Amino acid sequence: MKLNKHYTELNESYLFSTIARKVREFQAANPERDVIRLGIGDVTLPLAASVTEAMHKAVDEQGRKESFHGYIPSEQGYEFLREAIQRYYAKNGVMLDISEIFVSDGAKSDLGNLLDLFDVDNTVLVPDPVYPVYVDDNVMAGRTIHYMAATAENHFLPMPGEDTEGDIVYLCSPNNPTGSTYSVEQLKVWVDWAKAHDALILFDAAYECFVTEPGLARSIYEVEGAKDVAVEVCSFSKIAGFTGTRCGYTVVPQAIVKENQSLNKMWLRRQTTKFNGVAYVVQRGAEAVFTEQGMKEIQDNLNYYRTNAAVIGKALEDCGVWYCGGKNSPYIWLKCPGGMDSWQFFDWLLANAGVVGTPGAGFGACGEGYFRLTAFGDAERTREAAARIKAAIQTL
Numbered sequence: 556m557k558l559n560k561h562y563t564e565l566n567e568s569y570l571f572s573t574i575a576r577k578v579r580e581f582q583a584a585n586p587e588r589d590v591i592r593l594g595i596g597d598v599t600l601p602l603a604a605s606v607t608e609a610m611h612k613a614v615d616e617q618g619r620k621e622s623f624h625g626y627i628p629s630e631q632g633y634e635f636l637r638e639a640i641q642r643y644y645a646k647n648g649v650m651l652d653i654s655e656i657f658v659s660d661g662a663k664s665d666l667g668n669l670l671d672l673f674d675v676d677n678t679v680l681v682p683d684p685v686y687p688v689y690v691d692d693n694v695m696a697g698r699t700i701h702y703m704a705a706t707a708e709n710h711f712l713p714m715p716g717e718d719t720e721g722d723i724v725y726l727c728s729p730n731n732p733t734g735s736t737y738s739v740e741q742l743k744v745w746v747d748w749a750k751a752h753d754a755l756i757l758f759d760a761a762y763e764c765f766v767t768e769p770g771l772a773r774s775i776y777e778v779e780g781a782k783d784v785a786v787e788v789c790s791f792s793k794i795a796g797f798t799g800t801r802c803g804y805t806v807v808p809q810a811i812v813k814e815n816q817s818l819n820k821m822w823l824r825r826q827t828t829k830f831n832g833v834a835y836v837v838q839r840g841a842e843a844v845f846t847e848q849g850m851k852e853i854q855d856n857l858n859y860y861r862t863n864a865a866v867i868g869k870a871l872e873d874c875g876v877w878y879c880g881g882k883n884s885p886y887i888w889l890k891c892p893g894g895m896d897s898w899q900f901f902d903w904l905l906a907n908a909g910v911v912g913t914p915g916a917g918f919g920a921c922g923e924g925y926f927r928l929t930a931f932g933d934a935e936r937t938r939e940a941a942a943r944i945k946a947a948i949q950t951l
């Protein structure tokens with residue numbers, strides 16, 4: 556028996572465990588200090604009433620012989636949910652065939668599982684900084700990764716240049732951690748590049764629900780022709796608080812055909828072999844997200860987080876700290892003040908404001924010198940944190 560040697564090539568992810576240890580040590584040394592956490596990307600508001608009502612009803616159905624659902628007829632997801640997702644896209648002007656939509660237990664699983672479809676020899680392009688899962692998924696498989704620097708100069712939105720080469724490119728928009736969001740026009744450049752280079756785009760739209768600004772893309776399929784070259788992964792985690800309930804979906808267009816093989820058919824084959832679908836109860840809950848009442852409740856929740864982002868942004872503006880994000884995204888990406896690096900600022904902010912954030916360096920080398928705060932916290936605690944951050948930075 557031989558192990559997958561590529562696991563030894565993974566960088567140990569010290570980010571969240573180091574943060575947890577530092578906070579524990581700080582609290583042990585300062586038991587009287589109140590610490591506010593604006594570090595992790597989890598939501599804090601509960602599921603919307605429409606969602607839990609639908610799930611309760613589905614649980615009761617499962618408890619009666621005449622309405623019990625066993626193995627899901629299609630591993631791809633119940634039609635009622637795929638049709639609801641189809642209508643959600645159509646409202647945004649994107650027409651999908653129901654056969655192109657695959658329901659999953661979340662974006663994270665699909666982002667890893669999709670790689671089953673591609674040869675190990677493909678070169679992968681990954682933005683830096685970004686959600687660390689893309690890198691680890693490919694290191695585990697032994698693929699070569701090239702990084703695309705996302706910097707203040709390119710507004711944290713890398714674009715292809717004349718010498719950009721790669722077979723699979725990850726785009727995350729709105730971006731975790733920087734909050735930067737591609738416009739439809741910018742994505743068109745990527746789509747054209749992918750066509751010219753026979754490459755595939757894996758578009759992570761997990762935060763699309765936060766986009767409000769006209770011209771910015773919620774889906775890569777807003778670009779004409781994107782269905783030829785892009786797979787889109789999305790999630791109910793951020794739009795509807797499903798981080799602990801688990802549901803997402805992936806769009807694999809019928810138009811993607813490589814080496815005479817349909818990517819959609821390959822993904823269907825992969826899913827029907829290795830996946831038995833998402834729980835009926837969860838799919839009914841996800842369906843309720845798209846009802847008129849569900850959407851209203853969900854917009855109230857998104858507005859709650861948007862207000863948190865505005866509160867944090869205002870505090871940073873008041874003390875002259877540069878930041879981006881927070882407008883079409885729940886993440887605020889700030890430049891560490893006083894010339895501090897990411898971890899120095901982490902320690903300084905904890906000691907001087909009792910606030911926990913995430914050091915930018917944890918998302919990639921280009922994140923050094925930056926820091927991520929999230930708007931997913933409780934509103935009152937976020938106001939308190941923003942006031943403390945402002946007061947502390949003003950002493951610098």
Ligand code: PLP
Pocket residue numbers: 596660661662663664686727731759761789790791792797798802803
């Ligand atoms: N994609 C991005 C960019 C994320 O930040 C996250 C979670 O934070 C995910 C995907 C994972 O989503 P899910 O909860 O659906 O697995």
